[in-house]
Each structure stands twice: as C-alpha cells, then as structure tokens.
Amino acid sequence: MxxxxxxxxxxxxxxxxxxxxxxxxxxxxxxxxxxxxxxxxxxxxxxxxxxxxxxxxxxxxxxxxxxxxxxxxxxxxxxxxxxxxxxxxxxxxxxxKGSHDISLKSPTVILVVGVNGVGKTTTIGKLANRYHNEGKQILVAAADTFRAAAGEQLELWCKWAQVPVIRHEEGADPAAVVYDAVQSAKSRKTDVLLCDTAGRLHNKKNLMNELEKINRIIDREFPDAHKEVLLVIDAVTGQNAITQASLFKEAVGITGIALTKLDGTAKGGVVIAIKSQLDIPIYYVGVGEQMDDLQPFKAKEFANALFGS
Ligand SMILES: Nc1nc2c(ncn2[C@@H]2O[C@H](COP(=O)(O)OP(=O)(O)O)[C@@H](O)[C@H]2O)c(=O)[nH]1
Ligand SMILES: [Mg+2]
Known part of the structure; x- marks a missing residue:
C-alpha cells in the first residue's frame, strides 16, 4: 500500500x-x-x-x-x-527503444560530467540520498576543484544525504581527488562512488583532457568496478544539449543521461529528440530543486505524464 x-x-x-x-x-x-x-x-x-x-x-x-x-x-x-x-x-x-536502467552492481563508479550549471552537483546530491536510502554504502568525490564554492555546495548536499565526501583544496588536481576517492572506496567497501567534475566549457580542450585523465585513473585504479559515465544536461538548453552530448561522448564515452530542469521548460519535447538522435539511454529526469525531485526515467510513464492518462 x-x-x-x-x-x-x-x-x-x-x-x-x-x-x-x-x-x-x-x-x-x-x-x-x-x-x-x-x-x-x-x-x-x-x-x-x-x-x-x-x-x-x-x-x-x-x-x-x-x-x-x-x-x-x-x-x-x-x-x-x-x-x-x-x-x-x-x-x-x-x-x-534501447532504454535500460543504470546498473549499480557493487562496486560501481559513476563519473558525472556536463557543462557548467546544468545540475551535476545537485544531481549527485539527489542520487547520493536515493542510493543511501536504498541501503547502499556511498562515497562522493569532489573533483570540481576549480572554485571552493563547488566543493562546499557538494559537502552540504552530502551532509543532508548523510554520505561521506573526499575533498581537496581549491585548485587541486581533480584526478588526484578521484585517485584518493578510489583508494578510499576500496578500503571502505563502498558500493557506489559518485564523482563530481567541473564543467568549464570556455576551455574545452582542457576540460576534455581533465575528464579523460580522470577516466583513465578510474580504469587503472579500480578495474574491478563497474563504471557509468553520466552526462547531465539541462532541458532548458534544448537542441544545444545534443551538441553537448556529442562532445562529451567523444571524450569520455557517455553511458547514460540525466536530464534536469524539466520543470523549468515548455520544451520538454527535447527528451524525445535526445532519445531519438543520440543512442544513449536516459537514466534520470530532474523535475525540481529538492532532494526527491530526481526520478528514474520510465518511457511509458513519461509518455503518460505528457499526454495525461
Ligand atoms: N528547477 C530545477 N532546478 C534544478 C534542477 N537541477 C538542478 N537545478 C538547479 O540548477 C542550478 C545549478 O545546479 P548545479 O548542481 O550547481 O550545477 P553544476 O554546475 O552542473 O554542478 C542550481 O540552482 C540547482 O538548484 C532541476 O531538476 N530543476
Ligand atoms: Mg557543480
């Protein structure tokens, strides 16, 4: 009931x-x-x-x-x-078509990528909370070291979700944060390690190099872990999301998408474009700023919600 x-x-x-x-x-x-x-x-x-x-x-x-x-x-x-x-x-x-859920066989590393402001940190907070409530051991890596505020924001979410965070100084090497987090995840027997990253696209080449380096560290240091690369995109950006996805796909190979801010747009039809034009499953949709405003994406339910039934 x-x-x-x-x-x-x-x-x-x-x-x-x-x-x-x-x-x-x-x-x-x-x-x-x-x-x-x-x-x-x-x-x-x-x-x-x-x-x-x-x-x-x-x-x-x-x-x-x-x-x-x-x-x-x-x-x-x-x-x-x-x-x-x-x-x-x-x-x-x-x-x-081709849709499936995220796989969380233990241990799993979820590398979360996407441009600035799309909702990466918020989505990690919501996911940490969801997985924690499912009884999983969670660890979060604060690998957006560009601004101290980014780490603070993540720490706050993790405090609410009651999950631990690995964080270095502002300006530290993001790959070093991920390295530490992986070692810690192995010794703590973490089920899911969530890695936040920066998304400064004005220096596209550096960003992609940084993400590739993080990706390599995960593969090298945690070969037994299942890896997911979650691309966060903001529904409000519309068709631009498709371009972003191609860019990240090339650099780090996206395995799934979290589409945020569907509540903030009349152009939620972009979900259909994304699904049709990119061969990538949508794992989650964000429908608000609160902790429980992230839902697993279910095709039928989504279509029903859209057309009322
Ligand atoms: N309305 C709405 N706002 C969201 C959603 N997801 C994230 N946000 C907001 O988007 C802003 C940027 O989020 P943040 O997680 O800092 O983005 P990041 O730069 O990718 O880490 C914040 O103000 C969030 O509250 C969502 O699903 N709906
Ligand atoms: Mg962030």
Missing part, C-alpha cells in the same frame, strides 16, 4: 514537473484535434509545427509525422481524435 502511494506521488510529481511542457505540446495538440474536421496536409503541417516548437527537433518530428501519416493511410484512420493515441504510441516507442 505504501509502495503504491509512493508510486502515485512519483507520478503526480512527474506530471506536475511536466506542466509547462504539457501545455506546450498536449494543449496545442488538443486544440488542433478540436479545430480540424479531417486529417489533411494542413493538419499534418500544424502537428509538425507544434512538435518543433516543443523542441522535439526537426529530424525527429519528421520521423514521427511520417509514421503517423503512414499509419493513417494504411489503417484508414479518419477519426481526428485518434491521432492523439498514434502520437502517444510513436513517442513511447522512441522513448522505449
């Missing part, structure tokens, strides 16, 4: 987090369905426009609309409201 309540709250929260996107996509689709008497070219054009405005991306929108057009023709669909079901099915199938 309690589990059921929790799941219900989860879904309500996701739905609330998607409020702006719902009014961007769903309300506009509903208007279209009311306005049009038949499914013609104008209808499809407006449907396309609606999806592009919600940041589903031109390429992905065309793919979706093409599929719907084909199904309308093949299945002789003439009933306008039925389009909503088709749309939901198409979106669900894109979101479901």
């Amino acid at each position: 309690e589990k059921q309540n929790k799941e219900k709250n989860f879904f309500a929260k996701l739905k609330e987090g998607l409020r702006k996107t719902r009014s961007g996509i769903t309300s506009r689709v509903d208007e279209l369905l009311k306005y049009y008497r038949e499914i013609d070219d104008d209808f499809f054009e407006e449907l396309e426009e609606t999806l592009i405005i919600a940041d589903v991306g031109v390429q992905t929108t065309q793919l979706i609309v093409e599929h719907i057009r084909k199904r309308v023709k093949d299945e002789k669909i003439g009933d306008v409201p039925q389009i909503k079901d088709l749309l939901k099915e198409e979106i669900t199938s894109i979101l479901e």
Whole structure:
C-alpha cells in the first residue's frame, strides 16, 4: 500500500514537473484535434509545427509525422481524435527503444560530467540520498576543484544525504581527488562512488583532457568496478544539449543521461529528440530543486505524464 502511494506521488510529481511542457505540446495538440474536421496536409503541417516548437527537433518530428501519416493511410484512420493515441504510441516507442536502467552492481563508479550549471552537483546530491536510502554504502568525490564554492555546495548536499565526501583544496588536481576517492572506496567497501567534475566549457580542450585523465585513473585504479559515465544536461538548453552530448561522448564515452530542469521548460519535447538522435539511454529526469525531485526515467510513464492518462 505504501509502495503504491509512493508510486502515485512519483507520478503526480512527474506530471506536475511536466506542466509547462504539457501545455506546450498536449494543449496545442488538443486544440488542433478540436479545430480540424479531417486529417489533411494542413493538419499534418500544424502537428509538425507544434512538435518543433516543443523542441522535439526537426529530424525527429519528421520521423514521427511520417509514421503517423503512414499509419493513417494504411489503417484508414479518419477519426481526428485518434491521432492523439498514434502520437502517444510513436513517442513511447522512441522513448522505449534501447532504454535500460543504470546498473549499480557493487562496486560501481559513476563519473558525472556536463557543462557548467546544468545540475551535476545537485544531481549527485539527489542520487547520493536515493542510493543511501536504498541501503547502499556511498562515497562522493569532489573533483570540481576549480572554485571552493563547488566543493562546499557538494559537502552540504552530502551532509543532508548523510554520505561521506573526499575533498581537496581549491585548485587541486581533480584526478588526484578521484585517485584518493578510489583508494578510499576500496578500503571502505563502498558500493557506489559518485564523482563530481567541473564543467568549464570556455576551455574545452582542457576540460576534455581533465575528464579523460580522470577516466583513465578510474580504469587503472579500480578495474574491478563497474563504471557509468553520466552526462547531465539541462532541458532548458534544448537542441544545444545534443551538441553537448556529442562532445562529451567523444571524450569520455557517455553511458547514460540525466536530464534536469524539466520543470523549468515548455520544451520538454527535447527528451524525445535526445532519445531519438543520440543512442544513449536516459537514466534520470530532474523535475525540481529538492532532494526527491530526481526520478528514474520510465518511457511509458513519461509518455503518460505528457499526454495525461
Ligand atoms: N528547477 C530545477 N532546478 C534544478 C534542477 N537541477 C538542478 N537545478 C538547479 O540548477 C542550478 C545549478 O545546479 P548545479 O548542481 O550547481 O550545477 P553544476 O554546475 O552542473 O554542478 C542550481 O540552482 C540547482 O538548484 C532541476 O531538476 N530543476
Ligand atoms: Mg557543480
């Protein structure tokens, strides 16, 4: 019963987090369905426009609309409201394709990367709390040593989550922090080591070199650990997120994505673009600034929250 309540709250929260996107996509689709008497070219054009405005991306929108057009023709669909079901099915199938959960077999190292301000530190705090509550031994490495404030912010989150942090002085070598954290994780029998990193993109080459070095240290010093590289992207940045992902993918090989700030945008359609254009699973979505505002991404649930069911 309690589990059921929790799941219900989860879904309500996701739905609330998607409020702006719902009014961007769903309300506009509903208007279209009311306005049009038949499914013609104008209808499809407006449907396309609606999806592009919600940041589903031109390429992905065309793919979706093409599929719907084909199904309308093949299945002789003439009933306008039925389009909503088709749309939901198409979106669900894109979101479901190749998706899987993060693997947390013990020990696991999660290297968290992404540009400045996307929500890396916040996401680590939320994850540390979630995994700690699941009974796992957690350790966090404060490898964003660029500003002292970054380490302080992380320490605060970890205090709330009641998990230990390895932290060096401001300006220290981030790879040395990770090195220390790995040794400590091995001796403490940590289940999950979460590594925060800096994201200063104005010095792209240095940042990528730094991340590659950290990545190598983890591989060399902790070969028995399962490794995940979690790319954090901010839904508000829209299509730019796709460019960021390609950049990080090349440098450190992303295994999964956490998409934050879905609550802050009407352009949450970017989830669909990301899933369709990058062959990377989405592990988590962020729908607010509080500790429990990070949810595992579930394709069906997400589509339901988007289209209301
Ligand atoms: N509304 C909202 N804000 C978020 C979310 N995730 C992070 N933030 C905010 O984004 C800002 C930057 O986060 P931070 O973790 O410092 O980013 P970092 O530079 O990547 O480490 C902070 O003000 C966070 O509270 C989210 O899912 N929703
Ligand atoms: Mg940070």
